[in-house]
Amino acid sequence: MSAPHVLVVATVCVDASQAGIVLSSRTCATLQAVDRLSPAKLTLVFVNSSLIPEKQLNKQLLEWRKADKLGRVTDIDIVLLTHADVSSPNAVGMVTSRIVQQVNQWAVSKQPITHIIASATVWGNTVLARVAALVDVSMLSNVTTIIDAHTFVRPIYEGRAWATLSSQAPLKVVTIGVRCTKQPTRLSDDPTLTSAHIVVAGGRGVQSAHTFKTLKTIAHLLGAALGGSSAAVDAGFISDDYKIGQTGNVIAPQVYLAVGISGAIQHVAGVNSSKLIIAINSDSDASIFNVADYGLIGDLSEILPVLEKKLQERRVL
Amino acid sequence: MKKIFVPIKPVVDPRVRLRLKPDGSDVDVSTVKRIMNPYDAVALEAALRFKEEQGGSYNVVACSIGDVASQAVLRKALAMGADQALWVEAATSSNPLILEPLTIAKLLRAIIQGDGERDKKEKEPIDWVFLGHASISQTGPMLSVLLNWPHVVCAFKNTSPPLPASAVVTVDAASNKPRYPSLSAILNAQHKPISRVSVSSLGVDSTPGYSLQKVALLSSRQARQCQPLASVDALVDLLTQEAGVV
Numbered sequence: 001m002s003a004p005h006v007l008v009v010a011t012v013c014v015d016a017s018q019a020g021i022v023l024s025s026r027t028c029a030t031l032q033a034v035d036r037l038s039p040a041k042l043t044l045v046f047v048n049s050s051l052i053p054e055k056q057l058n059k060q061l062l063e064w065r066k067a068d069k070l071g072r073v074t075d076i077d078i079v080l081l082t083h084a085d086v087s088s089p090n091a092v093g094m095v096t097s098r099i100v101q102q103v104n105q106w107a108v109s110k111q112p113i114t115h116i117i118a119s120a121t122v123w124g125n126t127v128l129a130r131v132a133a134l135v136d137v138s139m140l141s142n143v144t145t146i147i148d149a150h151t152f153v154r155p156i157y158e159g160r161a162w163a164t165l166s167s168q169a170p171l172k173v174v175t176i177g178v179r180c181t182k183q184p185t186r187l188s189d190d191p192t193l194t195s196a197h198i199v200v201a202g203g204r205g206v207q208s209a210h211t212f213k214t215l216k217t218i219a220h221l222l223g224a225a226l227g228g229s230s231a232a233v234d235a236g237f238i239s240d241d242y243k244i245g246q247t248g249n250v251i252a253p254q255v256y257l258a259v260g261i262s263g264a265i266q267h268v269a270g271v272n273s274s275k276l277i278i279a280i281n282s283d284s285d286a287s288i289f290n291v292a293d294y295g296l297i298g299d300l301s302e303i304l305p306v307l308e309k310k311l312q313e314r315r316v317l
Numbered sequence: 318m319k320k321i322f323v324p325i326k327p328v329v330d331p332r333v334r335l336r337l338k339p340d341g342s343d344v345d346v347s348t349v350k351r352i353m354n355p356y357d358a359v360a361l362e363a364a365l366r367f368k369e370e371q372g373g374s375y376n377v378v379a380c381s382i383g384d385v386a387s388q389a390v391l392r393k394a395l396a397m398g399a400d401q402a403l404w405v406e407a408a409t410s411s412n413p414l415i416l417e418p419l420t421i422a423k424l425l426r427a428i429i430q431g432d433g434e435r436d437k438k439e440k441e442p443i444d445w446v447f448l449g450h451a452s453i454s455q456t457g458p459m460l461s462v463l464l465n466w467p468h469v470v471c472a473f474k475n476t477s478p479p480l481p482a483s484a485v486v487t488v489d490a491a492s493n494k495p496r497y498p499s500l501s502a503i504l505n506a507q508h509k510p511i512s513r514v515s516v517s518s519l520g521v522d523s524t525p526g527y528s529l530q531k532v533a534l535l536s537s538r539q540a541r542q543c544q545p546l547a548s549v550d551a552l553v554d555l556l557t558q559e560a561g562v563v
Contacts, residue, residue: 092468125455126468129456129457129458130458137526138420139455156532161335163531164530164533169526204491265331278546278552278556294546295543303549306549310549310550
């Protein structure tokens, strides 16, 4: 079989510090994983490319290649979906049909598309599930390791086991989970989620961005890495890169402090190997207490400021 | 009569410890307890509340594809208040993984379109499909494409949102807390009929796209005994002493 032709769904974002356009961190991570396939050809579908002026594209590509963001592949095609505002409900349908169009277009060529790959975000999974149904191919979501062009590893049973799966189908549809990839770029000097001695994470119970900020200070005082449950990510308190759970980072710190996290199975799958789990929650029935070693029940808006103050005091001592 | 169709999957109870088969080829699910997928329970609860809000002329149809474990989750759905139950019998008792999301979506389409040998009454048109929503779920978006129906992701908070005619609705997991059926409802559900249709009569190719090469268990630990902390001070002490992090 000839070398793979991989279609990757990519997103870009504006980098405030460099006043330029960068590939989103999840896209970078996915491209790194795709490099394992040693693709002969890469088709990059930019879904929110209204950010990139078309004239600058070649310069931009050159920069990304220099920064080793695109892997070893040299033959790269670009598809710009300029009108796709990822957040609009119409975008999913539009992106889906453009991807299928690409597949059909290349099907009659010498280099038919062999893999359609996106990051395993809610959006990426939704789009590729639709694509998979349209091209009538089974989809693998949240793949954590690409072994070769036909073989992939993904979590099963809420992350309690890993399955190695293979298929000889000529076209594969795959989304890439965070664990497949290296850590996202670090936030200043804070320890990374998967290497930290202590991890602090917030969930839906944190309720406001302001309270989440308090949590950030607490994490800082403890020298801990900060993460969030998928509910916190959905609420916009913290970016997808810092999600803890089956579809995010799987962590195993010495101490895990879960704040306002109810303890959904998918979350617990990502923290199960922590040495000591401490949970703070207002709901005494929250299932996080089933997996925690210690629990504190109470109103977060009262507990967190007090905790912050006490930690500050210890610091001074 | 409007119909809300709620597919429900039996899943391995998240609290049980997984074991591999003696030959290590797969997880041994033959003896472990299976329960209603918690995400699907939220979708069923949303459907029941939607019906109660709208009053009268709504029917909630619970459907489950699989082996005998499907029958048990359908009994629970009936106890919670589903009006009808449909068991799509699949002889895949050895491993539920064999039914891939694409296959499930195709089977659901066939049922919704009225395929298979069933009573005429069972083939009445469906208005909405309510599904659980997890970030990795594929079935909802796949089914919406196959049926050519819109796919909407909804949070059902205090009241239900307005829904387009004929839609696949994935229900946000935080929408509600599924009800506990009363003892009398559980007992009554034992006598309610569950209609059956076999996978083979639906004319769907259920050959999996992927074959399982290997399974490895994540090293897990014993269930923990949670000790309550009395105050923030106790928490700070714990962080200082046990964890040595302050």
